[in-house]
Amino acid sequence: MSSDDEFKTIHIGRIGSNGGKLSSSSSIESNGASSRRRNMPMMYQMYESQYEDLRGTVYGPESPDFFPAQASECLRKALSTGIETNDRAIINVLVHHNNFQRQKILSAYEDMYEKNLIADIEEETGGFFLEMVVALFKPAHVLDTLQLYKSISNRYGDHSVAVEIACTRSARQLKVIREQYQQDFKKTLEKDINVKVEGIFGRMLSLLLCKPREEDGKRLDDDLVNRHANLLLSVRNIQQTVDDLSRNIVIFEQIFVIKCWRHIAAVLNRADEIRGDRRDIETILRKNKTMHSETRLMLLTLVHVARNSQLYFAEKLRNAMCGDKSDHPTIIRVIVTRSEIDMADIVEEYKRRYQRSLEFDISQTCSGDYCRLVLSVINPTSGMHD
Template identity: 30%
Template sequence: MANIQRIRQGSIKVPPEFREPTIRETSGFHPEDDAKALQKAMKGFGTDEKAIINLLTKRTNQQRQIIAEAYQTLFNKDLAKDLKSELSGTLSDVVVGLMQSPEVFDAHEIHKAISGLGTDEETLVEILCSRTNAELYAIKLTYQKLFNKDVEKDISGDTSGYFRRLLLAEFQIPRNETDEIFLYQSYHEALALWETGPKKWPQDEAFSIPIFTRRSHAHLRHVFDEYKAICGLDIEKDVTNELSGDVADYFLAIIKLTRNPPAYFAERLYKAMKGLGTTERTVVRILVSRSEKDLGNIKSEYFRLYGKSLESWISGDFSGDARKILLALIGEAK
């Protein structure tokens, strides 16, 4: 044991991951011209959906906000409201999402997940586990502004037990966002997680919650590697074997996001589109929210995992303008 501990003392840093967005900032940007083009696309009889799709999917969120300001100045109208009134169905949902700032979009998605009968726990896990500290803070402030409610109280009212405390910890305990791995600490955390076992993690919240909600993703990856080195069992498989329900979903999401975020989102997209029916909201949310982050990586992981392109799945599950805008978001405009 002494030799193992000695070897694992100190810390190391890992290089940042390469991210490939599908939407990048347009050079030679002229917001007034874009505002006029959008007004023209909505003016008169009929709407030019193609023009709207082509323009909005080739501008970043920040550029869309500037276009909205120019539209307000030029025509004294709210661009987002005008677009929503002219469009319908999935196309409208995507365009509304594209016109919202990321924190407004996420706040609305959380509100939908906990409003009405039932709770969409998977959406809560996806958003809270994949956003940065700064993004979570912005969501909290924006949710209060939009709905005059505290997002933590709303989530607390719709969830319970250990699962509730895991979700709330994502807001309350800032995650270490460095690329540093503490070798000695990671080994002993892995050893303690294995000796305790997933079934008993909920019984020792003071031990388990900080590990999964405060440690950096780089550090957690090393913890999970150490876990397998210690017991010969992958922690993901151990969680699947010993836990179920929302708590299992949370841990599996953290493990997958820690190891390979694009693969996690690829799996979410696959599950949303496979079989009978499509969970359109999940598809729209992931494509909109990841388009300026790592949607290019998600496309690659989708093909690697399922042997078919994301483009082919979207083409098979959507039609018309909905298909066109979703394919444009993933960089496969037809």
């Protein structure tokens, strides 16, 4: 029996026939998720429990007794085949277990073989395949914390990943990241941003990452939406730019930091309605040539995420594949971090936006086992990709 065949005997799937959606009304799903969360450390519970109706592509076995020892045996055989590592068996284990279950597999592997699984994989594989495997095995909140640290510490001033995390993680997730950041780097995130990220952009980034935000769910206050929309429009100067907004911390905090994302989207839509046939807020931001480039990127990210976060990630993937040089770190980051949250919706938004499948474009951009791994995370139900 091959490693692939052996793994199939221990896999218990939860992936629906519609590409990953499991209704939150399903008693099986709810009981499985509830049981799984009770077996998680609190940090994992806080990081996962924000999404009641998951539209990811990776779920893993619903039972907490998912036999990590057998998955470890499969991995050990895949890494001990001699000249050629069985990368497909590694892919199978990764895409058929969720992030928390992979931590159990890491522990079981070390207990059984007195070896570090990641170190063994690093000896046998390499390139972007290895980078993605390591990312998939990292606890989700640890991966985000590390990505954030690298972004704000970037000597070249590219803080786009920090902005992405600030705008696409929930208030509770950001709280976990802040706690993990202090634990890992022995300093608070807020103080580190103040030291490493200069100017008003740094103050805005600190607010987005460190200031508590209302969670979506409350009924929108129409009067407040109208007030904020008029406030947003009032900060334009006579040339009808948004330069003043990029320098006004008080207004930035009122509109973009404290309130929930549904409120921000409503404010933006109302502001565009008030302007009528004139250029919308997004166009004004895009065409502004005097605003600091990172501040403009931050404001555009806020607009995109508030209106459609899945479309935002679809555009990130498209841009990563269409430049002069493919941006594989972005491809890996987006695919890994959204795999258990909304990857199925991102795939749909990609096709709707570009009239082509994400899988096809990935197959044209990536190669080898790395390509198979990316495609398997995007659509685990399709089996091994050729």
